[in-house]
Amino acid sequence: MAEYQLDSLDRKILQMIAENARVPFLEVARACNVSGAAVHQRIQKLTNCGVLKGSQYIIDPEKIGYETCAYIGLYLKDPENFDHVVEELKKIPEVVECHYTTGGYDMFIKIYAFNNHHLLNIIHDKLQPLGLARTETIVAFNAVINRQLPIYDLQQVKKE
Numbered sequence: 154m155a156e157y158q159l160d161s162l163d164r165k166i167l168q169m170i171a172e173n174a175r176v177p178f179l180e181v182a183r184a185c186n187v188s189g190a191a192v193h194q195r196i197q198k199l200t201n202c203g204v205l206k207g208s209q210y211i212i213d214p215e216k217i218g219y220e221t222c223a224y225i226g227l228y229l230k231d232p233e234n235f236d237h238v239v240e241e242l243k244k245i246p247e248v249v250e251c252h253y254t255t256g257g258y259d260m261f262i263k264i265y266a267f268n269n270h271h272l273l274n275i276i277h278d279k280l281q282p283l284g285l286a287r288t289e290t291i292v293a294f295n296a297v298i299n300r301q302l303p304i305y306d307l308q309q310v311k312k313e
Contacts, residue, residue, distance in 0.1 A: 164304045171301040174208040219265040221272050226258035226289040238283050245279050
């Protein structure tokens, strides 16, 4: 996959919208000393080439009753079933992330549950039937860092 080369205007726009996705384009334009149309065109270009993957409202899971966040390492009985397991994980709404990983796990997922009892039910009733040899669960107490990646001039960073 080709790396998109950001220029200084792209970086400034990305920094501003990463901080606040609802910032008006005219405010971004003023800060960047360009027209609103230029910002709109850049955002469209960044979206079309895949740098931006849309915008969304972020729901705080805890505020709507999901008190337990867990990371679960999955060990598959048959690793050839990756694709099937992923398709089945997509059907479990509490699974919010799934990663193929190096190391001991075949997959690593992030899951939200209402409480520990709900988490146990998800593991027992929804995950185990997928053909897992076993799981390892880590319960997260609190996310102390949760942020967007910084927007650097990668050409400059690579030279350093």
